[in-house]
Amino acid sequence: MNFVIRVRRAAGPGAHVFWQEFAYEGDESESVAAALRELNARTPLTDLNGREAPPVRWECGCACGKCGACAMRVNGLPMLACKAFLGPLG
Ligand code: FES
Structure with a gap:
């Protein structure tokens, strides 16, 4: 199944906030954490517009x-x- 994962991002505290979208193909039974791990395993990680993106920072x-x-x-x-x-x- 195809998903679009939309991530709210900023370069740092007080920096401009923006949304970035990523295509993700996975199973409905997968967790958001699994999807984020898969995105971060991509080299390079590119968004829906083909722009290279830094890894998604989150804690687990x-x-x-x-x-x-x-x-x-x-x-x-x-x-x-x-x-x-x-x-x-x-
Ligand atoms: S509750 Fe999700 S990583 Fe511990």
């Missing part, structure tokens, strides 16, 4: 929903990236 710890390190907003709601699955989000 236990990868099983216990530590909270991967907490982020997904579709505007607070979620754990390791427990948020692509299918219900699409």
Whole structure:
């Protein structure tokens, strides 16, 4: 299944904030964390417009929903990236 992963980005604190979109082909049962890991494994990582992009910075710890390190907003709601699955989000 094809997804578009839209990431809110900034070069640093106080820097211009912008959205960047990435094409992702995966299974509905994959987590947001798995999708982000796959994006960051790409060399180079390019966005939907073909522009090279720096890796997506985020934190991950236990990868099983216990530590909270991967907490982020997904579709505007607070979620754990390791427990948020692509299918219900699409
Ligand atoms: S990495 Fe620990 S809760 Fe997601």
